Amino acid sequence: MARASGSIKKFSRVQVVFHWVYGGSWIILALTGLTFLWRGDPTEPAVGLGPLLQGSVGQTLRLVHRIAAIGLMTSPLIWFLGDPKSVWPDLKELFSFGKRDLKYMLVAPLYYTTGRGQLPPQGKFNGGHKVNFYVVFTTYFTFIGSGLVMWLGRGTVSDGAFHVAQLIHSLSFFLGSGLFLLHVYLTAIHPFTRRSLSSMVNGWMELQYARLDHSEWVEREIRNGTAQIRGVEGAAEAR
Ligand code: HEM
Numbered sequence: 191m192a193r194a195s196g197s198i199k200k201f202s203r204v205q206v207v208f209h210w211v212y213g214g215s216w217i218i219l220a221l222t223g224l225t226f227l228w229r230g231d232p233t234e235p236a237v238g239l240g241p242l243l244q245g246s247v248g249q250t251l252r253l254v255h256r257i258a259a260i261g262l263m264t265s266p267l268i269w270f271l272g273d274p275k276s277v278w279p280d281l282k283e284l285f286s287f288g289k290r291d292l293k294y295m296l297v298a299p300l301y302y303t304t305g306r307g308q309l310p311p312q313g314k315f316n317g318g319h320k321v322n323f324y325v326v327f328t329t330y331f332t333f334i335g336s337g338l339v340m341w342l343g344r345g346t347v348s349d350g351a352f353h354v355a356q357l358i359h360s361l362s363f364f365l366g367s368g369l370f371l372l373h374v375y376l377t378a379i380h381p382f383t384r385r386s387l388s389s390m391v392n393g394w395m396e397l398q399y400a401r402l403d404h405s406e407w408v409e410r411e412i413r414n415g416t417a418q419i420r421g422v423e424g425a426a427e428a429r
Contacts, residue, residue, distance in 0.1 A: 196397040196422035198408060200314070200389040204272035205280075208265055209390055215261035216370070219333075222255040223363055256341065263334055284315055284323045290406075291317035302382055314407040318376070325369050329362040336362070397422065 201209075228239040243251070270277055293310045294317030301307045309316075315323070339347055339355035347355075376383045377390070386403070389395040397419060400408050411417035 197394040197420055198397050198400050199393055199418035200395045201393045202273045202276055203393060205269060206390055206393055208269040211268060212265040215258045218258040219255060222251045225251055259337055283313055284320055287320055291320055311406040312404050314404060322369055322373055329366045332358050332362040
């Protein structure tokens, strides 16, 4: 099918860099963290991946986990310091969840699996993006809080507190991992939505796709004169 040319700027370069620093750190943390869950009974000989967690390999994985944790913890500074003007408008939209978003969440499962139903017009972020953001936002703090207790509190906090931290860390991991897989599937594989990926690579989204999935946002940007559109006759070429 021929596609109308033209694209609209959705994210700044700084936001794209922030997204990938956060995502890259998260993937390293998930892969190294997964190996920590493979703890056999300490009274039995280690099996499977167990021996890897002892000795220098285990020490290296723990060090890599801590370095990636620093990357994840500090990554929001890239956005806050690099592109402060976009912080408030984007966070304001992400934190407002209205009837339209609820309807989106109710219709989306059927729509994305069978193509039936009609999604309501969406803003810059659809209901699914918002729910994904709420989980990322919440687990950012639960990971940091529980991770720092395990990192700095060993021997200082009580065994009970240490185990609670481990439990919170593991629950955040399972919740976050499920959503991470869905996020990758929808943005890189699903035929209806994979065209959104370019906006997190170079900041630009196909105008035709944006009009379909973010019509309310596109109309608003055009109305306010803030839309950056390129590749369409008559539109001012933007950076
Ligand atoms: C960003 C702040 C984070 C800090 C400070 C942190 C720190 C830690 C520390 C100190 C441990 C204990 C490792 C050991 O046995 O020496 C740990 C375990 C673990 N981490 Fe993290 N981590 C963070 C984020 C993450 C993220 C984002 C994930 C996954 C996506 C993750 C997954 C895990 C898992 C699965 C474990 C094993 C939990 C358990 O022992 O029950 N961590 N983390």
